[in-house]
Amino acid sequence: MQRRTLLLAGLSTGLALPAHARIAQLGDAIDKAGAQRMLSQRMGKAWLGQLQPELAPRARQVLDDSAARFEQQLRELLAFAPTPEIAGSYKALLSRFGDYRTLLLSRPDREQVNELLKRSGEVLNLAHVATTQLQERSSAATARLVNLSGRQRMLSQRLALYFLARQQGARVDLVQRETLKSSNEFEQAMRTLASAPEATPAIRDNLALAQGQWVFLKSALGSQSPTAQAAGDVFSASENLLAVMETVTGQFARELGQG
Structure with missing residues (x-):
């Protein structure tokens, strides 16, 4: 826990960014801003994953890696912010993340699942506002x-x-509603991305790969099992889909930088 405490304390130190870490182009800024949304949910997923003993070591590593990336990128985005309004959004995100960080540093406990969903959602919403700006x-x-x-x-x-929240006792109706909403949004966005004139052949190839990974994740999400195996299947499938969409987002960001 000491290593993670130090990791999550960095934003208050005012450390200067190394030159190679500074954001130079808007495409890169939008990419990293959007990644903050993802990390808000990935950290929550990893925190919950620690409640499954077989998954716990991997989940702890994902949580550490995600927290380090979130904080590094938040420093970069604060330094890049091109307007006072965007800077204000990132200062608000920094403040809200402090509350979320406190929970992430605590020992995972199924009694805190609803609070985890609440705090992760607050960080997500603020990160989305800044990305849109x-x-x-x-x-x-x-x-x-x-x-x-x-x-x-x-x-x-x-x-x-x-x-994973459902496995730990979150309200079934809430989980079902969020799962249906997120699944529908994902599938609609995949159609939009694949049909975009700006999508290069290389991007379309990776979108096809992402579509295949989506099939695996959707299948894993259909399990009603509370077992560690089911949790591990969803955890792994979500990581695999994430990896492909990271590549696609970077490709679009480079297209923007060249435009």
């Missing part, structure tokens, strides 16, 4: 596609988060 800085259609493909990363993690 950055997208609106560009009139290029590709900026919207960077945002949309980046949001797919978040949905992959949100679906896994709510599956």
